[in-house]
Amino acid sequence: xxxxxxxxxxxxxxxxxxxxxxxxxxxxxxxxxxxxxxxxxxxxxxxxxxxxxxxxxxxxxxxxxxxxxxxxxxxxxxxxxxxxxxxxxxxxxxxxxxxxxxxxxxxxxxxxxxxxxxxxxxxxxxxxxxxxxxxxxxxxxxxxxxxxxxxxxxxxxxxxxxxxxxxxxxxxxxxxxxxxxxxxxxxxxxxxxxxxxxxxxxxxxxxxxxxxxxxxxxxxxxxxxxxxxxxxxxxxxxxxxxxxxxxxxxxxxxxxxxxxxxxxxxxxxxxxxxxxxxxxxxxxxxxxxxxxxxxxxxxxxxxxxxxxxxxxxxxxxxxxxxxxxxxxxxxxxxxxxxxxxxxxxxxxxxxxx
Amino acid sequence: xxxxxxxxxxxxxxxxxxxxxxxxxxxxxxxxxxxxxxxxxxxxxxxxxxxxxxxxxxxxxxxxxxxxxxxxxxxxxxxxxxxxxxxxxxxxxxxxxxxxxxxxxxxxxxxxxxxxxxxxxxxxxxxxxxxxxxxxxxxxxxxxxxxxxxxxxxxxxxxxxxxxxxxxxxxxxxxxxxxxxxxxxxxxxxxxxxxxxxxxxxxxxxxxxxxxxxxxxxxxxxxxxxxxxxxxxxxxxxxxxxxxxxxxxxxxxxxxxxxxxxxxxxxxxxxxxxxxxxxxxxxxxxxxxxxxxxxxxxxxxxxxxxxxxxxxxxxxxxxxxxxxxxxxxxxxxxxxxxxxxxxxxxxxxxxxx
DNA sequence: CTGTTAGCGCTTTCAA
DNA sequence: TTGAAAGCGCTAACAG
Numbered sequence: 001x002x003x004x005x006x007x008x009x010x011x012x013x014x015x016x017x018x019x020x021x022x023x024x025x026x027x028x029x030x031x032x033x034x035x036x037x038x039x040x041x042x043x044x045x046x047x048x049x050x051x052x053x054x055x056x057x058x059x060x061x062x063x064x065x066x067x068x069x070x071x072x073x074x075x076x077x078x079x080x081x082x083x084x085x086x087x088x089x090x091x092x093x094x095x096x097x098x099x100x101x102x103x104x105x106x107x108x109x110x111x112x113x114x115x116x117x118x119x120x121x122x123x124x125x126x127x128x129x130x131x132x133x134x135x136x137x138x139x140x141x142x143x144x145x146x147x148x149x150x151x152x153x154x155x156x157x158x159x160x161x162x163x164x165x166x167x168x169x170x171x172x173x174x175x176x177x178x179x180x181x182x183x184x185x186x187x188x189x190x191x192x193x194x195x196x197x198x199x200x201x202x203x204x205x206x207x208x209x210x211x212x213x214x215x216x217x218x219x220x221x222x223x224x225x226x227x228x229x230x231x232x233x234x235x236x237x238x239x240x241x242x243x244x245x246x247x248x249x250x251x252x253x254x255x256x257x258x259x260x261x262x263x264x265x266x267x268x269x270x271x272x273x274x275x276x277x278x279x280x281x282x283x284x285x286x287x288x289x290x291x292x293x294x295x296x297x298x299x300x301x302x303x304x305x306x307x308x309x310x311x312x313x314x315x316x317x318x319x320x321x322x323x324x325x326x327x328x329x330x331x332x333x334x335x336x337x338x339x340x341x342x343x344x345x346x347x348x349x350x351x352x353x
Numbered sequence: 354x355x356x357x358x359x360x361x362x363x364x365x366x367x368x369x370x371x372x373x374x375x376x377x378x379x380x381x382x383x384x385x386x387x388x389x390x391x392x393x394x395x396x397x398x399x400x401x402x403x404x405x406x407x408x409x410x411x412x413x414x415x416x417x418x419x420x421x422x423x424x425x426x427x428x429x430x431x432x433x434x435x436x437x438x439x440x441x442x443x444x445x446x447x448x449x450x451x452x453x454x455x456x457x458x459x460x461x462x463x464x465x466x467x468x469x470x471x472x473x474x475x476x477x478x479x480x481x482x483x484x485x486x487x488x489x490x491x492x493x494x495x496x497x498x499x500x501x502x503x504x505x506x507x508x509x510x511x512x513x514x515x516x517x518x519x520x521x522x523x524x525x526x527x528x529x530x531x532x533x534x535x536x537x538x539x540x541x542x543x544x545x546x547x548x549x550x551x552x553x554x555x556x557x558x559x560x561x562x563x564x565x566x567x568x569x570x571x572x573x574x575x576x577x578x579x580x581x582x583x584x585x586x587x588x589x590x591x592x593x594x595x596x597x598x599x600x601x602x603x604x605x606x607x608x609x610x611x612x613x614x615x616x617x618x619x620x621x622x623x624x625x626x627x628x629x630x631x632x633x634x635x636x637x638x639x640x641x642x643x644x645x646x647x648x649x650x651x652x653x654x655x656x657x658x659x660x661x662x663x664x665x666x667x668x669x670x671x672x673x674x675x676x677x678x679x680x681x682x683x684x685x686x687x688x689x690x691x692x693x694x695x696x697x698x699x700x701x702x703x704x705x706x
Numbered sequence: 707c708t709g710t711t712a713g714c715g716c717t718t719t720c721a722a
Numbered sequence: 723t724t725g726a727a728a729g730c731g732c733t734a735a736c737a738g
Contacts, residue, residue, distance in 0.1 A: 003412075005715055016725045021717055031723060048468045052414065053715035055405035056730050059356075063448075070434065072631060077430035081423070084451055093469055095416075095446045098437055115401045116446055223635065252635045259637045278425060279632065282576065282605045284612045358731055369709045374733055384707060406731035409714050710737075715730105722725080 004047045013041035024049055055117065064305060065113030066096040067106060067123035067133075073249060074277040075294050076124070079147065082298025083122060090306045092119075101126060101189055101218075106133045114140055120305040122298075124148045127191045128156070143308050143315050145301045148192055148292075156320045157301045161192055161274065162199035164290045164325045165244065168272055169203025171327070172242045176336035177270065178209060181240035183226060183250055185218030193246050196274060200244055212240065222250060226257035230269070234261060241336045242270035248277045248289055255285070255332065266334035276328055285331035293323050357400045366394035377402055408470065417658060418466030419449040420459060420476035420486075426602060427630040428647050429477070432500065435651025436475060443659045445472075454479060454542055454571075459486045467493055473658040475651075477501045480544045481509070496661050496668050498654045501545055501645075509673045510654045514545060514627065515552035517643045517678045518597065521625055522556025524680070525595045529689035530623065531562060534593035536579060536603055538571030546599050549627060553597055565593065575603060579610035583622070587614060594622065594689045601626035601633050601642055608638070608685065619687035629681055638684030646676050 010017040015038060022030050023038040030038070041047075055061045064087055068076045080096060087094045095118060097109035106125055110133045113121060120143040125131040128151035137144045146156040172180050182200045184193050197213065204211040216225040233239040245251035251273030255265050263269045265285055273280060276291025300321055308315040363370040368391060375383050376391040383391070394400075408414045417440055421429045433449060440447045448471060450462035459478055463486045466474060473496040478484040481504035490497045499509040525533050535553045537546050550566065557564040569578040586592040598604035604626030608618050616622045618638055626633060629644025653674055661668040 052405050052408035056409050057717045071430040077424040093448045256637045284609045410732045
């Protein structure tokens with residue numbers, strides 16, 4: 001049983017190949033009687049149009065390329081799931097690549113995808129402002145949309161992380177926190193981390209508080225670094241009472257670090273995250289975090305592209321979407337304890353390890 | 354600037370299209386001087402072979418279809434990452450689909466993938482023994498490999514979860530636990546869950562202990578159901594002192610459930626998982642779990658297929674791989690507290706449910 | 707070793 | 723409304 005061609009069907013139905021093609025691509029242009037005959041024949045034989053031949057002829061593959069930093073972070077896994085669903089619904093398939101946050105991989109992935117002939121690209125890059133990929137895409141005139149990234153000169157589906165963090169800082173301030181630390185992965189690695197940090201700075205400025213930033217390696221050793229930091233300040237007046245983490249994965253590690261140095265969350269230390277990964281709700285304490293609609297970001301980016309591919313409009317920055325963020329109340333944040341007069345607010349229960 | 358063809362390059366280099374093709378597909382068959390001239394011309398023009406045309410001609414797409422239950426479970430996300438890496442390394446691209454554990458989606462996904470003309474499929478199905486997809490693949494003579502699933506009549510890349518759980522039960526037994534509960538998602542949904550349960554039963558039998566199974570909805574309400582169960586037995590003699598969870602996501606929820614009903618992990622209740630998701634190490638307490646090499650499962654499945662596609666060998670059950678599992682010591686398991694005097698520690702308690 | 711030639715399976719003018 | 727014919731860009735015989 002070798003692959004069936006359009007000829008087999010045309011033969012079976014007693015029509016020309018062209019008619020079979022029409023039945024599949026523009027059924028309304030074929031007289032109903034014939035159309036049904038063809039459909040019956042195709043069904044009987046189990047015929048499936050050959051995508052490569054179609055692509056070669058039409059110059060479109062009905063495939064979308066997807067470039068993401070990693071799938072180890074549930075944020076991107078969830079997003080990819082949204083992309084996959086929406087693409088399937090629209091009759092597109094997807095071809096994903098991951099970059100592991102390596103700049104060179106971004107370009108490489110995009111090139112491979114372009115060579116594959118995908119109709120459009122969805123990508124999340126390290127830094128939208130200085131990404132080599134984007135120029136490449138412009139040159140190739142390939143439709144694309146950035147996700148999570150925000151940039152005035154590109155079509156983006158994103159959220160206003162900066163404002164959200166600012167308001168989170170406000171929330172912590174309102175709970176009585178005065179020494180609020182921000183923990184982030186390497187700022188240089190991600191424009192989103194930079195934006196969140198910017199939001200933190202603004203929030204702190206608005207509250208007239210002194211900002212503190214702890215940059216940690218994102219992948220390895222983050223917990224150790226945070227534990228060390230917290231331990232060193234354990235008994236000092238500048239010990240933070242709350243930590244804003246640049247993402248949920250860091251927040252989870254931060255809670256562990258706190259525990260390691262004998263700080264209870266949230267009694268001794270409030271911890272907030274950013275991303276809203278599903279797992280956060282199952283932790284104890286449940287993570288308080290700013291929730292990104294990752295699935296929807298994926299979905300909307302697909303819709304934008306599919307729409308653009310259908311019509312004559314060229315996708316541009318004007319089509320950018322900013323989706324809503326919301327704060328999810330968990331159990332990892334509590335009001336700051338009232339400082340006891342004349343002494344440091346909390347007494348250490350343990351000294352050096 | 355419209356897409357370049359092989360003719361443009363052949364023209365530029367002053368050779369025939371066939372030679373250009375050879376330079377790209379079998380460089381060693383072209384005399385070095387010519388080869389370099391062609392390569393220079395191609396590079397100068399920025400030529401990229403058109404994949405659709407090549408696929409049409411060769412009947413191979415150099416693409417692998419991937420069918421997974423979901424990406425919300427980090428196990429599969431990690432695995433997909435392994436697949437993506439290995440595929441990229443071998444010059445293949447991947448086209449993933451998720452089924453959300455719905456049987457109908459499995460068939461649907463496979464059909465779409467087959468229609469897309471992928472060269473081979475990697476899939477994880479709900480139940481390898483009664484999956485409609487597999488017959489379909491056989492019929493289509495499409496190479497495929499199952500991952501995570503184990504079945505004597507199919508090529509599989511998997512682990513022996515059953516034995517691992519048996520030995521886990523032994524480990525708990527050795528720690529003094531006598532009332533060991535198993536928590537699982539719907540057994541009917543997944544052959545892996547069934548195998549793990551089987552391993553549990555064997556372990557319990559070997560230790561002469563009475564098995565208890567709690568089946569919970571995997572997606573929603575699992576925590577509540579577990580909390581309820583634990584609360585009901587909170588002070589009763591048959592209260593479990595250890596829980597073996599069918600996967601890490603459940604184990605995490607189990608720890609939360611325990612906490613909700615006032616049980617400390619691991620002091621009052623030991624909790625073990627299965628999967629070894631990376632996040633488990635960052636929890637407090639860190640999850641003790643059986644680690645599956647998910648990335649490697651992905652990698653190896655790709656290698657198997659790529660190898661089979663290269664040679665003349667038809668992939669069969671004989672090529673199945675069983676990868677090693679290992680236990681990761683976390684902090685969620687502790688020795689059982691000494692039972693109250695008057696009870697023999699090595700004998701099962703004879704209490705009716 | 708290189709060129710010529712003939713399609714792969716499909717869509718799409720153009721005629722009928 | 724339907725059919726005939728001409729390729730889309732590439733590779734694989736087959737000659738030379």
